[in-house]
Ligand code: C2E
Ligand code: MG
Ligand code: MG
């Protein structure tokens with residue numbers, strides 16, 4: 453097809469491909485050095501109890517402050533970090549850094565950290581989580597680890613690790629719910645205490661009747677299984693009102709706050725209502 457488009461097109465196409473490959477390779481070399489150079493940083497986004505309007509905690513979201521390219525979002529380097537295995541030391545750093553930050557917050561504030569399936573498959577993960585808690589002094593019950601539906605398709609070792617981490621008192625959260633392939637029966641088998649509805653459904657809420665039906669169904673299921681439910685990517689008051697009416701208890705999104713570096717966050721001082 454490239455040939456049919458003519459010689460000029462073919463050359464442009466080849467140069468383009470070459471640049472993509474080079475770009476990716478350069479990024480990989482940079483990624484290997486980035487940890488030692490301290491180029492990663494964490495931004496924090498609050499999640500909110502819809503009924504009280506109070507902040508329950510913050511999700512740590514990693515960014516890479518690249519010396520030439522500026523701030524790089526996780527979607528551009530996490531897949532590469534997973535392919536190369538760099539996610540294992542990077543993920544350990546995220547856990548340690550986030551726990552050390554969170555221990556300075558009011559005790560009602562919880563900390564959520566994302567965990568890659570590659571990290572979970574790594575044999576040292578239970579010790580890494582335990583080590584980050586011990587080193588920081590953060591109570592295990594204040595920590596939530598977010599995993600996606602792919603972990604349910606992962607092997608028995610990953611599931612055992614999740615069970616062991618859960619047994620330490622850490623909450624396991626199912627992230628991006630509704631986007632994967634996992635069967636619903638896994639929900640009851642795994643030690644999830646919370647489900648996060650993917651922001652794709654939330655974005656469609658005001659216009660798509662089917663999204664409302666799906667959100668209502670997820671919310672009913674979660675409450676029947678005694679799980680908390682958080683809606684991700686809430687950007688408007690209209691979305692929030694629909695979520696509230698559907699029985700969703702918690703929310704997170706730009707409507708409340710964007711992810712921010714720790715120094716830019718005004719930590720809520722009021723205690724969580726009980
Ligand atoms: P996630 O865990 O589902 O995180 C939510 C993403 O949605 C974040 O993107 C957040 O900035 C974005 N977001 C929050 N509110 C809104 C909103 O109202 N509208 C829109 N459009 N987006 C919103 P971010 O920070 O770019 O992270 C993307 C993904 O990268 C995360 O999705 C998570 O899967 C992964 N990630 C981030 N940090 C880490 C980490 O430390 N370790 C691992 N393994 N993965 C991470
Ligand atoms: Mg998450
Ligand atoms: Mg998510």
Ligand code: MG
Nearest residue numbers: 600627628650
């Ligand atoms: Mg996501």
